[in-house]
Amino acid sequence: MADNKNRMILFAARPQGEPKASDFRLIETPTPEPGPNEMRLRVVYLGLDPIIRLRMNANTYWPSLELDKPLNGRTVTVVDKSNLPDYAPGDVIVTQGPWGDYMISNGKGMDGKPLPKFDPARGSITAPLHVLGITGFTAYIGLLEIGQAKEGETVVISGASGAVGSMAGQIAKIKGCRVVGIAGGDAKCAFIKNELGFDVAVDYKRPDFADALKAACPKGVDVYFENVGGAVFDAVFPLLNLHARVPVCGTVSEYNVTDREAIADKMPALLLATLGKRLTIKGFVISDHFARMPDFQREAGGWLREGKIKYKEEFVEGLENAPKAFNAMLKAETFGKVIVKVSEAPKR
Ligand SMILES: NC(=O)c1ccc[n+]([C@@H]2O[C@H](COP(=O)([O-])OP(=O)(O)OC[C@H]3O[C@@H](n4cnc5c(N)ncnc54)[C@H](OP(=O)(O)O)[C@@H]3O)[C@@H](O)[C@H]2O)c1
Incomplete structure (x- = not known):
């Protein structure tokens, strides 16, 4: 971070397919000064989320990003200078912030409530970027409320080594489900099975992936937590049981696809199976569920402390x-x- 300089990465152009370097623009401005009843936050950590790629498109289910404005995401920040009585330099705040060095805040979040301070005694200051934050909460709502996962059921999770999938699989284990995770390559499969305690890990990059998944689910699939779409969905689809639930969280394997017409039409088969197997395929957007965030944070905080x-x-x-x-x-x-890591973390 340059002294007295505020670097920001702007959204320069809407990508066609995979984003190019020219779709982003790094600029430098003077470090902003907080006005009365404002404070300056220094960004320490910036979490990256796949949803930003969808928001780079002109039409999507979340508000599209505006060109020539800074990209944004969940950030861990430290109060750098404050003209607000309730915030002092050194306070740690997790908030929506820019891909940049600094931001000015009036101390209120998007919901208009005062921004909570993060107590470092609660654990790592990066945990609110994932397990104690939006991705953990997404896993919790998707699995338990949308997917209605029950003890003894077979739950299959795609993107299982990622932020949402790894949490969804661990919650499913806590709730007594049999958990099959789908991940790419030996290291990620070993991680979800040996470190996270999934019952089985299946590598979607194997040529015999569909057969391996079938063998891993001898009683079929009761809940499929969909994070990736594409070929992974094709392999899970025939294994869905009567009354199976499919919480549709994301389809990250298709976010860079430009020609959606070229994607094979699964609709007729999907509709017939939805009818015959009485499937529940339900999309969800986590911002619709924010009222349940305190329940999640209490429960997930406990799980984290208990290891x-x-x-x-x-x-x-x-x-x-x-x-x-x-x-x-x-x-x-x-x-x-x-x-x-944008700047130095505060000393603990
Ligand atoms: N509905 C909502 O409100 C909401 C909220 C947050 C996130 N999401 C969505 O949740 C999903 C997961 O997000 P995340 O934060 O966990 O992302 P992440 O940490 O980047 O993980 C993404 C996972 O997707 C897998 N993946 C990527 N490309 C793939 C492909 N072509 N085929 C198969 N798997 C592929 C990766 O598997 P490997 O690394 O094993 O290859 C990776 O583990 C995304 O679709 C995101 O948009 C939705």
């Missing part, structure tokens, strides 16, 4: 490397929650 939830993080040094890391994440070349 029942584990996680993996991949740190990237330097704001300027965020676009490259973002692309690597979309291509599943990263391993664990991708977190950009």
Whole structure:
């Protein structure tokens, strides 16, 4: 971070397919000064999320990103200068923030409520970017409320080594389900089985993936937590049981696809199976469920303290490397929650 400089990465152009370097623009402005009843937050960590790729498109289910404005995401920040009585330099705040060095805040979140301070005694200050934050909450709602997963059922999770999938699988284990995780390659499969305690891990990159998945689900699939779509969905689909539930969380394998017409039409088969097997295929957007965040944080905080939830993080040094890391994440070349270190963390 340059002294008295505020770097920001702007959204320069809507990508066609995989984002290019020219779709992002790094600018420098003077460090902003907080006005009366404002404070300046220094960004320490920036979490990268696949949803940003969808929001780069003109039409999507979440508000599209505006061109020439900073990209944004969940950030861990430290109060740097404050003209607000309730916030002092050094306070840690997790909030929606820019891909940048600093932001000015009036101390209120998007819901108009005061921004909560993060108590470092609660654990790692990066946990609210994933297990204690939006991705953990997404796993919780998707699995338990949308998917209605029950003890003894077979739950299949795609994107199982990622931020949402790894949490969904661990919650399913806590709830007594038999959990089959789908991940790419030996290392990620070993991680979800040996470290996270999934019952079985199946590698979607194997040529015999569909057969291996079938063998891993001898009683079929009761809940399929959909994170990736595409060929993985094709392999899970025939295994769905009568009354199976499919919480549709994301389809990250298709976010860079430009020609959606070219994707094979699964609709007739999907409708027939939905009827015959009485399937529930339900999309959900986590912002519709924010009222349940306190329940989640209480429960997940307990699981974390008891050592029942584990996680993996991949740190990237330097704001300027965020676009490259973002692309690597979309291509599943990263391993664990991708977190950009923008500036020095406060001493604990
Ligand atoms: N509905 C909502 O409100 C909501 C909220 C948050 C997130 N989401 C969605 O949840 C999903 C997971 O997000 P995340 O934060 O967990 O992302 P993440 O940490 O980047 O993980 C994504 C996972 O997707 C897998 N993946 C990527 N490309 C794939 C492909 N072509 N085929 C198969 N698997 C592939 C990767 O598997 P490997 O690394 O094993 O290859 C990776 O583990 C995304 O679709 C995201 O948009 C939805």
